[in-house]
Amino acid sequence: QKEVEQNSGPLSVPEGAIASLNCTYSDRVSQSFFWYRQYSGKSPELIMSIYSNGDKEDGRFTAQLNKASQYVSLLIRDSQPSDSATYLCAGWAGSYQLTFGKGTKLSVIP
Amino acid sequence: ETGVTQSPTHLIKTRGQQVTLRCSSQSGHNTVSWYQQALGQGPQFIFQYYREEENGRGNFPPRFSGLQFPNYSSELNVNALELDDSALYLCASRPGMDNSPLHFGNGTRLTVT
Numbered sequence: 001q002k003e004v005e006q007n008s009g010p011l012s013v014p015e016g017a018i019a020s021l022n023c024t025y026s027d028r029v030s031q032s033f034f035w036y037r038q039y040s041g042k043s044p045e046l047i048m049s050i051y052s053n054g055d056k057e058d059g060r061f062t063a064q065l066n067k068a069s070q071y072v073s074l075l076i077r078d079s080q081p082s083d084s085a086t087y088l089c090a091g092w093a094g095s096y097q098l099t100f101g102k103g104t105k106l107s108v109i110p
Numbered sequence: 111e112t113g114v115t116q117s118p119t120h121l122i123k124t125r126g127q128q129v130t131l132r133c134s135s136q137s138g139h140n141t142v143s144w145y146q147q148a149l150g151q152g153p154q155f156i157f158q159y160y161r162e163e164e165n166g167r168g169n170f171p172p173r174f175s176g177l178q179f180p181n182y183s184s185e186l187n188v189n190a191l192e193l194d195d196s197a198l199y200l201c202a203s204r205p206g207m208d209n210s211p212l213h214f215g216n217g218t219r220l221t222v223t
């Protein structure tokens with residue numbers, strides 16, 4: 001099993017819908033997880049951090065962490081065309097290596 | 111507060127050449143790490159520097175080397191460039207070695223021909 005796995009997509013949702021992005025992780029990855037958004041040709045931008053089991057909400061974004069299932073998700077409510085980007089899930093593997101999934105490409109259709 | 115800055119933005123090199131990429135860390139951040147992101151992939155960890163010492167390294171050959179200076183800025187050097195080294199190179203800094211997230215600079219796009 002890869003340390004952090006994501007469905008590469010592409011995931012297409014209509015404008016105004018909820019986009020659901022998922023990520024699983026192996027035992028090598030710690031309990032601190034992050035979601036980054038990356039527009040084409042740009043560097044990754046941190047949008048959510050989650051450290052404990054449960055949900056964390058920030059505006060239209062909700063991150064969910066389920067330690068028992070080793071599963072992290074990101075929900076984007078009221079999706080906008082400007083949300084179209086690649087979303088990267090990442091977690092710490094040790095104290096120096098942030099391990100990333102390959103990313104899920106999201107397209108929000110107007 | 112100034113964030114992480116990288117230079118140059120874009121670079122084109124020929125196979126076999128050497129390249130140096132530069133990174134200025136965010137104020138107060140003494141840990142700098144470098145990542146390589148190939149097209150369609152997630153960023154891959156190259157190495158990390160903490161207080162001027164390399165204290166972590168990913169699965170990259172020795173021709174990838176680095177430095178961290180007393181002001182915590184950093185360089186990534188790649189010798190004997192190969193076509194597969196074409197990628198976006200990302201630098202990130204953080205204050206110490208805790209579990210806080212990384213904040214990346216704008217990256218350097220390296221193209222090897």
